[in-house]
Structures are given as C-alpha cells and as structure tokens.
Amino acid sequence: MGFTPRLPSLFSLYDSFLLLALVGLAGAQTTLSPPGQPSHQGVIGGFELIGSSYVSAQQLFVGTPNKVYFVDKVENNPTKINGHPAWASEWTLGTNSQRAMDAITNSFCAGGNVLGNGTWLNVGGNQAVTFGGQPAASQNGGGPYDDPDGRNSIRLLTPCEDGTCDWSLSPTQSEQRWYPTLETLEDGSIIIIGGCRNGGYVNDASQDNPTYEFFPTKGASIISPILQRTLPANLFPLTWLLPSGKLLIQSNWATVLLDYHKNIETPLDNIPDAVRVYPASAGTIMLPLTPANNYTATVLFCGGSNVQPATWTSPNFIVPTYPASASCVTLTPDVNGSYVKDDALPDARTMANFIQLPDGKVLNLNGGKLGTAGYGNNSWAIGHSYGDSPVLTPAIYDPDAARGSRWSTAGLTASTVPRLYHSSATLLPDGSVLVSGSNPNPDYTVGPKVKYPTEYRTELFYPSYFNKRRPQPSGILASYTYGGPPFNISLDAQDLFGDVNNVKTAKVVIIRFGFSTHSMNMGQRYVQLESTYTGYQQNNTATLHVAQLPPNPAIIVPGPAFIFVVVNGIPSIGLPVMLGSGKIEKQPILSPASLPAASIVEAPTGSSSGSHSAARPVVQGSGTLRWIVALCSTLVVVLSFSLW
Ligand SMILES: *[C@@H]1O[C@H](CO)[C@@H](O)[C@H](O)[C@H]1NC(C)=O
Ligand SMILES: *[C@@H]1O[C@H](CO)[C@@H](O)[C@H](O)[C@H]1NC(C)=O
Ligand SMILES: *[C@@H]1O[C@H](CO)[C@@H](O)[C@H](O)[C@H]1NC(C)=O
Numbered sequence: 001m002g003f004t005p006r007l008p009s010l011f012s013l014y015d016s017f018l019l020l021a022l023v024g025l026a027g028a029q030t031t032l033s034p035p036g037q038p039s040h041q042g043v044i045g046g047f048e049l050i051g052s053s054y055v056s057a058q059q060l061f062v063g064t065p066n067k068v069y070f071v072d073k074v075e076n077n078p079t080k081i082n083g084h085p086a087w088a089s090e091w092t093l094g095t096n097s098q099r100a101m102d103a104i105t106n107s108f109c110a111g112g113n114v115l116g117n118g119t120w121l122n123v124g125g126n127q128a129v130t131f132g133g134q135p136a137a138s139q140n141g142g143g144p145y146d147d148p149d150g151r152n153s154i155r156l157l158t159p160c161e162d163g164t165c166d167w168s169l170s171p172t173q174s175e176q177r178w179y180p181t182l183e184t185l186e187d188g189s190i191i192i193i194g195g196c197r198n199g200g201y202v203n204d205a206s207q208d209n210p211t212y213e214f215f216p217t218k219g220a221s222i223i224s225p226i227l228q229r230t231l232p233a234n235l236f237p238l239t240w241l242l243p244s245g246k247l248l249i250q251s252n253w254a255t256v257l258l259d260y261h262k263n264i265e266t267p268l269d270n271i272p273d274a275v276r277v278y279p280a281s282a283g284t285i286m287l288p289l290t291p292a293n294n295y296t297a298t299v300l301f302c303g304g305s306n307v308q309p310a311t312w313t314s315p316n317f318i319v320p321t322y323p324a325s326a327s328c329v330t331l332t333p334d335v336n337g338s339y340v341k342d343d344a345l346p347d348a349r350t351m352a353n354f355i356q357l358p359d360g361k362v363l364n365l366n367g368g369k370l371g372t373a374g375y376g377n378n379s380w381a382i383g384h385s386y387g388d389s390p391v392l393t394p395a396i397y398d399p400d401a402a403r404g405s406r407w408s409t410a411g412l413t414a415s416t417v418p419r420l421y422h423s424s425a426t427l428l429p430d431g432s433v434l435v436s437g438s439n440p441n442p443d444y445t446v447g448p449k450v451k452y453p454t455e456y457r458t459e460l461f462y463p464s465y466f467n468k469r470r471p472q473p474s475g476i477l478a479s480y481t482y483g484g485p486p487f488n489i490s491l492d493a494q495d496l497f498g499d500v501n502n503v504k505t506a507k508v509v510i511i512r513f514g515f516s517t518h519s520m521n522m523g524q525r526y527v528q529l530e531s532t533y534t535g536y537q538q539n540n541t542a543t544l545h546v547a548q549l550p551p552n553p554a555i556i557v558p559g560p561a562f563i564f565v566v567v568n569g570i571p572s573i574g575l576p577v578m579l580g581s582g583k584i585e586k587q588p589i590l591s592p593a594s595l596p597a598a599s600i601v602e603a604p605t606g607s608s609s610g611s612h613s614a615a616r617p618v619v620q621g622s623g624t625l626r627w628i629v630a631l632c633s634t635l636v637v638v639l640s641f642s643l644w
C-alpha cells in the first residue's frame with residue numbers, strides 16, 4: 001500500500017480518501033482460507049529428529065508459514081556460501097530442505113526482533129574472526145571466514161517463501177553492541193538495549209555499552225542507569241514492552257520500569273533467589289494477556305543461577321560444577337514492583353527456554369542442571385562448555401492451574417540431544433516446536449571425543465494436541481486494527497468436536513513467536529482476543545463474534561504474527577496475519593465496538609438434531625449501527641493518516 005501520507009491538496013486528499021476507504025473496507029474484510037490439518041503425525045510429548053541444519057542455530061525465528069531462519073556466529077561450518085563458511089540459512093518446513101544465506105558480518109550473539117512492516121532486524125555481533133574464534137587480521141573481510149566486524153551492524157531480512165531473499169546491511173549503523181536486546185515498540189520501531197564492545201563471559205566497565213537507541217533512529221544513544229549499575233551481568237537485559245507503555249528491564253539482580261519517552265527509570269524490587277539474565281540464563285516469558293486478566297502482564301522467571309556480582313570473575317568459581325536454580329518467580333509490573341514466588345521447576349535449569357503454546361500453556365525445554373551459559377578454554381571446562389548435566393525432559397507450566405500444580409512432566413519424554421549454550425527453539429504454525437542448536441565452542445567442534453559438539457541436529461517437539469483433528473475455522477481476517485469493528489468466525493460441528501457447548505471455551509489468540517537466542521524469545525507474546533458466541537444446538541455449529549486487537553499497541557505491537565482458534569484445548573493451525581497498519585508509524589486507534597451477547601440457540605423441542613426446522617432466532621445488534629461504526633472507524637483512520 002504505497003500511498004503518500006503527506007497530502008498536498010484537497011484533490012489528492014479526496015483521492016486518498018477514496019483509495020483508503022476502499023483499501024480500508026476491503027482490507028478489513030479480507031478473509032483467509034480456513035487452515036487445514038498438519039502435514040504429518042507427531043510423537044506426542046516427545047521429539048523427532050528432522051534433519052541437520054546448515055549452520056548451528058544460535059539464533060532462529062519463523063519468517064513465513066514455511067520458513068525458519070537460522071543465524072549462527074561466524075565459524076567453520078561445513079556449508080559454504082560465496083566462498084566462505086555460511087553462518088545463516090533458511091529451513092523449509094514440511095520438505096525440511098535448506099538454503100545457505102549470507103549474513104554478511106559477524107552476527108555472534110546478536111539480538112533480533114521484527115519491525116512493524118514485517119522486516120526482521122538482527123543487530124550487533126562480534127569483531128571479524130578466524131580459526132578458533134580468534135580475532136582476524138582484517139576487520140573488513142577477507143581471510144578464511146571473510147566476515148567483516150559485525151559489532152555495529154544492523155542486518156535486515158524481509159522473509160520470503162520463494163527462496164530469493166537474503167540478509168542486507170542497513171546503511172545506518174548501531175553503536176558497537178555484543179549481546180544487545182531488541183524489543184519492538186508501539187509504532188513498530190525497535191529499541192536496541194545494552195551490550196558490550198568486545199565480548200567475554202561477562203561484561204566489565206572497560207567495554208560496557210549501558211545505553212539504548214532505536215531503529216529507525218530517534219537520535220543519539222541514551223544512558224540507562226540500570227545497565228550502568230548492574231555490571232558484570234548486564235548483557236542481554238531481559239526486556240518487555242508492558243501494556244502501560246513502559247518497558248520492564250531486568251538486569252543482574254535489579255529491576256526497573258523504563259519510560260523510554262521521557263528516559264526515566266523507576267526501580268522495582270530486586271529479583272529473588274537467582275540471577276536470570278545471561279549467563280545465568282533463566283527461562284523467562286510474559287504469560288498470556290487475556291480478557292480474563294484484563295490484559296495485565298505477568299512475567300514468569302524460572303531457573304538461572306544464584307551468583308553474586310563478584311563471583312562471576314572469581315578464580316574460585318568452577319562454573320560447570322555450580323548448581324542451577326529451580327526457583328520460579330512472577331512479577332506483575334504494571335500493578336506493583338514486588339516479585340511473587342511461584343511453583344519451582346521440576347528440575348533446576350540454566351539456559352531454560354520458554355515457548356508459548358497456542359493452548360495457553362508454556363513449554364520449558366533445553367538447558368542443564370549445572371553451570372551457566374558461556375564457554376572458554378579453562379582447564380575445568382567440559383571441552384569448552386561452562387554448562388553440564390543437560391536436562392533432556394521438557395516440562396509444561398499451566399498459568400491457569402492452582403498454585404502447587406502448575407508444573408507437569410506427565411506424558412513427556414526426553415530428547416536425545418543435549419541443548420546447552422547457543423541452543424534455541426520456536427513455536428511453529430502447526431503447533432509443534434522446532435528445537436535446534438547448542439554449541440559451547442569457539443569454533444566448529446565435532447568428533448567422538450567431544451561431549452558437547454557444534455550441534456546441527458534439529459528436532460520437533462509435539463505437544464499433546466498435535467495429532468488431534470484441528471479446528472478449521474472460516475472467516476479469519478488477514479489483518480487487524482487496534483479497536484474497530486468486530487468480525488465473525490464460523491465453526492462447524494467437526495470443529496466443535498460434535499458438541500456446541502465447546503464454543504463456550506473457544507478462544508481466538510494471536511501469537512508472536514519471537515526471535516530465539518540465549519534462552520530468550522525476544523518479542524514472544526500471546527494475546528487472546530475478546531470474543532462471544534452464538535451456538536446452534538440444532539446442528540452443533542457456532543459463530544464466534546471476535547473483537548479486533550485491544551485498542552492499545554503496547555499490548556501487542558504492530559507487525560506480523562500468527563492467529564490460532566482454540567477449541568476444547570485443541571488449536572487450529574496458525575495463519576499468518578498482519579497487526580496494525582503494516583508500517584512503522586503511530587498506529588491508528590479505533591474505538592472498539594461491543595460484541596453481541598453470548599448465546600446458545602436451543603433446538604426447537606421435538607426437532608431432531610441436524611433438521612433444518614426453524615430454531616428460535618437470536619437477538620442481534622443493529623446492522624445499521626455496525627455500518628455507522630465501520631464508517632466512523634474509516635474516517636478516524638483517514639484523519640489520523642492525513643495528520644501525519
Ligand atoms: C521496513 O522499514 C525498514 C526501515 O525503514 C526498511 O529498511 C525496510 O525495507 C522496510 N520493509 C518493508 C517490507 O517495507
Ligand atoms: C581455545 O581453544 C581453541 C580450540 O581448542 C583454540 O583454537 C583457540 O585458539 C583457543 N582460544 C584461546 C583464546 O586460547
Ligand atoms: C482493565 O484495564 C484498563 C486499562 O488499564 C482499566 O482502565 C480498567 O479499569 C481495568 N478493568 C478492570 C476490571 O480491572
């Protein structure tokens with residue numbers, strides 16, 4: 001949609017109005033073909049090896065329904081591209097075929113997230129290296145790995161289904177950042193936070209970069225006091241945009257709310273029990289935002305390591321023998337600044353990765369019981385690994401279960417692949433979870449004597465619902481506005497598992513899978529849309545009346561995401577959708593229209609199920625009113641666009 005936002009004359013204002021009214025109305029009504037069924041059956045509660053990746057999956061994300069993008073650090077991967085080892089690749093789901101890609105500069109421990117216009121960002125990295133991860137003679141490329149310095153790099157990828165896209169470098173650079181966190185904001189831009197300039201196990205004052213900046217740029221970097229005072233464990237600061245519009249930042253033992261518009265940080269309580277950031281690397285996730293919790297964010301932190309600041313660099317700290325923590329705590333930062341203890345992990349874990357499942361539960365996998373993230377050439381390292389004793393069995397957390405029974409490992413079986421430092425995972429549109437990587441080594445390291453090699457084996461984990469017949473709802477929209485007119489989704493008798501009463505607990509959820517690296521999925525989020533229903537007992541069909549996005553882009557930011565309809569705990573296959581305008585800009589906010597009251601229309605007495613005799617009609621909202629609301633919403637959009 002390439003119309004110019006600045007309107008020079010009334011004539012073009014009118015033209016744009018017409019264009020926008022058409023695009024707006026047509027756009028709002030574009031529905032997607034109903035989702036189908038998974039292409040294959042899964043090993044329920046367990047893992048299946050699906051192939052060997054071209055590069056080790058230090059970082060990965062789902063870019064389109066069929067493509068997962070892998071990003072590695074520069075190392076001597078056997079797969080080559082343009083005459084040097086590849087450190088990026090594309091995996092096609094279903095066929096499990098691959099394509100090497102060229103990430104151009106060294107993307108070692110970069111951060112990532114997706115812009116409001118659908119382009120992914122990968123920021124920062126390390127200097128140019130050669131064999132063994134040693135600094136290269138030239139920082140501008142050449143040498144065996146031909147990898148220019150990546151510390152200032154902003155790499156861009158607009159994902160594609162046709163195998164033609166590749167990474168490009170933004171002409172604008174960031175400050176030097178190794179281990180930065182990226183979080184997408186309400187306008188679809190991205191805040192880039194923290195990092196160091198040269199790398200190492202933990203940060204230090206000589207190379208710290210305790211600042212944040214934005215892409216597209218909003219000016220010079222700004223100092224962050226929490227990052228300044230949380231050395232040495234302030235890398236990859238754990239960061240979430242909250243519904244209040246503030247950013248929660250957790251670094252070392254400290255916590256703040258950052259108002260990034262005013263550059264003011266407000267301290268909250270220290271986190272109890274354990275350090276959660278890298279290299280302690282707890283599992284962390286914002287729990288589902290739902291109408292039932294009034295879209296109030298609660299963040300769950302599990303595992304990590306109880307390490308005091310001075311210990312990280314102490315010669316007496318024998319890292320791979322140090323027990324990880326099993327502690328879980330939550331914080332509801334828009335309500336108060338006090339952590340609440342939650343049910344402990346079934347197994348203590350460092351490098352625990354949390355993956356949000358479409359049914360609302362949270363999967364915890366990867367990591368180990370001993371040590372931390374990181375690696376080095378120390379005599380006590382396991383090979384080079386600072387982590388040991390992998391935890392191979394996943395666990396599932398149910399945020400809706402009663403305290404004391406939130407964790408379960410029932411029906412879950414162990415993976416055969418240890419996933420320690422530099423492993424990653426993501427939800428896939430079919431509801432399985434792709435797991436890959438693990439590489440606690442300075443360079444490509446494999447062989448029978450290597451306990452924790454450069455890992456390429458890639459697996460799928462299959463949650464309990466995977467082999468069930470999935471709902472195939474029709475009426476799912478391709479794009480969503482913040483507020484605005486509701487829409488309807490139809491479910492037939494099969495989708496309702498033969499019982500109209502299942503519509504009562506049906507939910508429509510939007511998930512951003514996030515950018516997975518270092519046990520974080522940056523930008524991962526789950527938002528349940530408000531919905532009501534009209535169910536027909538006579539034929540066990542139903543209509544879900546579904547609201548657009550909550551009228552607040554801080555609840556879920558603009559950009560690409562997936563939508564699932566969950567019936568009886570069984571999710572449909574997720575369809576790709578665009579949230580907001582598809583542009584990096586202040587998002588139009590429309591007033592949300594109210595939904596019809598929920599009802600089950602009883603079959604007329606005496607009629608047999610499946611007959612088409614008249615059921616008692618539902619009381620419906622006025623159609624005219626709806627059209628007025630739709631027209632007003634379009635006007636609001638037009639006005640907000642033309643004011644920009
Ligand atoms: C998204 O915006 C960025 C920054 O302006 C730009 O580099 C990129 O090409 C845009 N992507 C698309 C798909 O328009
Ligand atoms: C660490 O070990 C690797 C391989 O064992 C070697 O290539 C590299 O040079 C070593 N690094 C340092 C800093 O000594
Ligand atoms: C829900 O949140 C909104 C926005 O934060 C607030 O205005 C409203 O009072 C809350 N409602 C309830 C029932 O807590």
Ligand SMILES: *[C@@H]1O[C@H](CO)[C@@H](O)[C@H](O)[C@H]1NC(C)=O
Pocket residue numbers: 332335336337338340
């Ligand atoms: C803070 O909020 C959480 C979540 O609502 C609540 O469980 C906890 O009791 C509150 N703590 C304090 C000290 O008010």
Ligand SMILES: *[C@@H]1O[C@H](CO)[C@@H](O)[C@H](O)[C@H]1NC(C)=O
Pocket residue numbers: 486487488534543545596620621623626
């Ligand atoms: C949704 O369904 C309700 C009642 O079944 C109907 O009144 C309304 O017009 C429908 N909305 C749309 C956008 O089709």
Ligand SMILES: *[C@@H]1O[C@H](CO)[C@@H](O)[C@H](O)[C@H]1NC(C)=O
Pocket residue numbers: 536538539541612613614615
């Ligand atoms: C189911 O019954 C309702 C009420 O009688 C009717 O409006 C609807 O069209 C029926 N649906 C199907 C698929 O037959």
Ligand SMILES: [Cu+2]
Pocket residue numbers: 108109422518
């Ligand atoms: Cu790393």
